[in-house]
Amino acid sequence: MAHTAPHHKKISTLHMLVIGLSLAMTIGAWLYSKHQVDKQIEARFIASRDRTVDLIVDRMSRYEDALWSGVAHARSLSGELNARDWHTFSETLHIEEKYPGVNGIGFIHYVERADLPAYHEARSSEGRPIQIYPEHDLEYLLPITYIEPEAANAAAIGLDVAHETNRRTGLLASRDSGSARITGPIVLVQDSGNTPGFLFYTPLYAGEMPTTVAERRERFLGVVYAPFVVRKLVEGLLSKDLRDVRFSLSDGEAVIYDEHGPDEPLYDVDPMFTDTVVVDMYGRKWTVNLRTNLAFRAQNSSAQPSLILAGGLVIEILVISLLVMLSRSTKQAHSLARDLTAELRAKTKHLEKANAEIEQFVYVASHDLKTPARGIGFLVDVIEEELEDVLKSAQNRGELQMQLNMIRDRVARMNDLTKGIMEFSRVGHYGSEGEPRLPVSNLIEDCVADFEVDPKQVHLASDVSEIACDSHNFRRVLENLIGNAFKYHPHPRAAKVEVAIKDRGDRLTVSVKDDGNGIAPEFHDKIFDVFQTLRKGTEPESTGIGLAIVKKAIQRHGFDITVTSSEGHGAEFSFCWPKDRSQSSMDLENVA
Known part of the structure; x- marks a missing residue:
């Protein structure tokens, strides 16, 4: 013990x-x-973020298309616009239905001071004289001549956008680049709420499209433009109730739209995700700051x-x-x-x-x-x-x-x-006097069938034809040794196992020899302990009990088992077994 x-x-x-x-x-x-x-959850936020930003960019692109259609209409008239033509054109756009968020669509003339009398005469001939305001000292004027729907934008007619830096700078940038441009933040004269807005310009030139800045300035006639209140623009994109993110828009340091206030419905004081996206918006840099709301939190709590x-x-x-x-x-x-x-x-x-x-x-x-x-x-x-x-x-x-x-x-x-x-x-529960004899050849045939190997892979050389003592445990011992030889062989289909049983008169000597990887000498004793295994990570699972069963079955008859092996040279297990029960001397102290 x-x-x-x-x-x-x-x-x-x-x-x-x-x-x-x-x-x-x-x-x-x-x-x-x-x-x-x-x-x-992060992927859902990114999808919501991208969808929101894409909506803003896509909607502005649609507005740009509408403005360029106004330029095409003006070019078809060689730049000779009148109030009736512009009214007819704007009706075809169906602005209020197709372009939610835009306040209207209009035309701004470029007028040198020397040409101002001719400008007034042309307006008078249309039956709608225009009072240009406010006064300034620049050598040119940029009056809003037409805008539809006129009733909602009457306060803007005659406004000279050259008087104010943001309006003027955006318009001249559109003229010199030949592309669409927006202004910095402004307050529209027709917006009674005095909320942030901007103007969107597309340039009109006399003749073919010029290719140089000098040509553009020389042949510049004016711009087709649209005024926007940012609040209305966002409301036209997507209702807050249909979004699970909130955002704010900034143009430089100026915040032009903000949904992050605590008075906002579904405001989340500690949002799950926040992000900032900078968008190049027609000559201006818009910063979109996005945050998740309580609806997003509720939908993504797992x-x-x-x-x-x-x-x-x-x-x-x-x-x-x-x-x-x-x-x-x-x-x-x-x-x-x-x-x-x-x-x-x-x-x-x-x-x-x-x-x-x-x-x-x-x-x-x-x-x-x-x-x-x-x-x-x-x-x-x-x-x-x-x-x-x-x-x-x-x-x-x-x-x-x-x-x-x-x-x-x-x-x-x-x-x-x-x-x-x-x-x-249960090893000790077998070996009764009435147990049947075990033909050795049948045992080898059973092993070949059980392990699904070629009969030529197992060679038997035996001096006896049958086992007379404790045949059940002898079968278990041989099955474990032969099974291990195939189980842990690097190439089981090529493995060779030799079983030799010799008659020594008072006992049998048995050996099982394989040509596998072998066992290092320092592990020869360890492998027979319960729960011990030398299995590598790529080899089959092992409980570490099989060889312990072998050892116990042999020791109960007073014998022991030895192994002769080295790494890379196979292994040979040798033990003795009684020929009959009269030769079985069980060591009572070991069994206990």
Whole structure:
């Protein structure tokens, strides 16, 4: 019994390793799920952000198309516009229906001071004289001549946009570039609310489109323009009720639109996401500042990571409970074994009965441990069902499914361990006098069939035709040794196994030799201990019990097993076996 203390220590280390791995898997699954959920929510915000910015850019592009259609209309008239023509043109645009947010569409003439009388005469001939205002000292004037709908924009007719820097600068930039331009922030004269707005210009030239700045200035006739109140522009884009982000617009340092005030519906004091996008808007830089609102928070609050964490912790508790039960069972088994050993030293006649009780106890304990393992497997199925939507996602499927499958693999591993323990405990329950004899050739044929190998891969050389003593355990020993030879061979289909059974008179000597990778000498003793395995990460799973069963079955007849091997040169396992029951000398102290 001196060997039991270190064995118990190894079991305790295994317990700690299982708990650590289980906890690591739980935390890993939780962190991965949380990361995936956060990525999905961020992707939704990015999509909302891009959609909002694209709406602004797309709507401005549509307004630009409308202005260029006004330029084309003016060119078709060689620049000789009148109020009736402009009214007819604007009606074809259906501004209020197709261009929500725009206040109107108009035309601004470029008038040198020397040409001012002719400008007034032309307006008078139309029956609509215009009073240009306000006064300034520039050598040219930029009066708003036409704008539709005229009733809503009457206050703007006659306004000389040259008097104010932002209006003038944007118009001259459009003239010199030959492209559409907007002004910096202004307040429209027709806006009674005095809210930020801007003007949108497209230039008109006499004749063909000029190619140089000098030509553009020389042949410049005026601009088709549209006045905007930013608030109305945004309202025409998308209703707040249909957006789960709020934004503000800034032109330089000036905020021209803002939805970030606490009085805004669904205002989130601590938004989940914020971002800033700078847009090149027809010669100006608009800064779009976006933030999520309470609607976004409500739609993107996921309990999936918490569910995974809770489920993982439940599994962790079950694993710990299982290991505590195993530890207690082990301690109880050791305690009972010590008590029985003391009794056996005094009462050898009760040895077999006491040993059977110990083995039955371990068998029952191992059998009872299957229930918590099945509970863990059931809980994994429940979690997978709860996360069905997540697992269907192409982004989430691989990693999360791998974690769930890993838990299942560990449960299967636990079942294999308990099954191995049960088999280990039952080694001594065979070998009765009435057990049938075992033909050696039949045993080899069964191994070939069970392991699905070519019969030529297993060579048998035997001095006896059948096994007369404890044939059940002899079959188990040979199956384990031959099975391991194929299982851990780097090329199982090419493996060769030689089985030799020699008659030594009072016993049989048996050897199983393979041509696999071999075993380093420092591990020759270790491989026969319970739960010990030399499996590499790429090799098949092993419970570490098979060779322990082999050793126990051989030792119960008073013999031992040895291995001759070195790395890269295969391995040969050798042991003795009684020819019949009369030659089986069981060491009662070892069995206990």
